[in-house]
Amino acid sequence: MYLNTKGLVLREAVYKETSRILTVLTSDAGKQTVTARGAKRRGSRIAGASQLLAFSDMMLYGSRGRWVLTEARPIEIFEPLRSDLEKMSLGSYFAELLEAVSDEEIPNPELLSLGLNALFALSEGKRKNALVKSAFELRLMCLAGFEPDVSACQVCGRTDVSAPRLDLSGGVVRCRDCRGEEPAGRAVPLCAGSLDAMRYIVGCDPKKLFSFTLGDEALSRLSAAAEAFALTQLDRGFGTLEFYRSIKEE
Numbered sequence: 513m514y515l516n517t518k519g520l521v522l523r524e525a526v527y528k529e530t531s532r533i534l535t536v537l538t539s540d541a542g543k544q545t546v547t548a549r550g551a552k553r554r555g556s557r558i559a560g561a562s563q564l565l566a567f568s569d570m571m572l573y574g575s576r577g578r579w580v581l582t583e584a585r586p587i588e589i590f591e592p593l594r595s596d597l598e599k600m601s602l603g604s605y606f607a608e609l610l611e612a613v614s615d616e617e618i619p620n621p622e623l624l625s626l627g628l629n630a631l632f633a634l635s636e637g638k639r640k641n642a643l644v645k646s647a648f649e650l651r652l653m654c655l656a657g658f659e660p661d662v663s664a665c666q667v668c669g670r671t672d673v674s675a676p677r678l679d680l681s682g683g684v685v686r687c688r689d690c691r692g693e694e695p696a697g698r699a700v701p702l703c704a705g706s707l708d709a710m711r712y713i714v715g716c717d718p719k720k721l722f723s724f725t726l727g728d729e730a731l732s733r734l735s736a737a738a739e740a741f742a743l744t745q746l747d748r749g750f751g752t753l754e755f756y757r758s759i760k761e762e
């Protein structure tokens with residue numbers, strides 16, 4: 513059968529020298545493995561659409577688990593990312609996160625849209641990479657069913673949370689007075705600004721996800737908290753994140 517869909521390439525691997533095996537987040541059938549035959553040959557018509565992070569109109573032929581890309585028209589290839597190693601490595605990390613939380617066969621338009629919006633924001637470069645990364649990680653966790661409760665201190669219920677800390681495994685915040693209830697070593701410090709940003713990210717209109725500003729100190733707290741929260745909830749590490757970190761340190 514044929515399947516006409518839109519798809520974002522989350523991973524690509526070389527296959528038999530001239531072909532690629534792709535992991536694609538499709539709009540109609542969730543995550544799928546797709547063979548792009550001859551995609552590495554000179555002049556291939558599917559070369560552009562089979563690159564990592566390309567978003568395209570795709571015609572697939574086959575059946576579940578055995579799709580072949582027969583035709584493709586790139587819609588957006590996020591060109592600015594391709595000449596910026598830091599942004600490209602961050603985009604690859606976004607792709608690995610999307611792959612980790614998406615399901616085969618089950619379309620998830622919100623997830624695909626979040627991924628595309630994050631890649632657009634990275635490409636545009638109007639927001640700091642760290643802001644885009646944190647907002648993406650946190651919102652992704654919400655879509656994956658791990659939405660943290662950042663509305664009030666989990667113990668005393670105060671919404672004006674003094675010296676807030678995020679409990680990474682529980683997904684709750686606690687104030688200074690209630691810190692005694694905290695499990696050892698599993699909480700990270702926030703501040704008024706980073707807590708407000710988390711509240712915004714969790715509840716805002718998805719189209720305005722990256723439309724907030726934050727001072728440098730608050731942004732670094734948000735970054736540390738969002739990343740640690742995602743890794744704790746998903747209970748794994750990401751090779752692409754390690755690579756991104758190694759580039760940033762240089």
Ligand SMILES: [Zn+2]
Nearest residue numbers: 665668687690
């Ligand atoms: Zn409290």
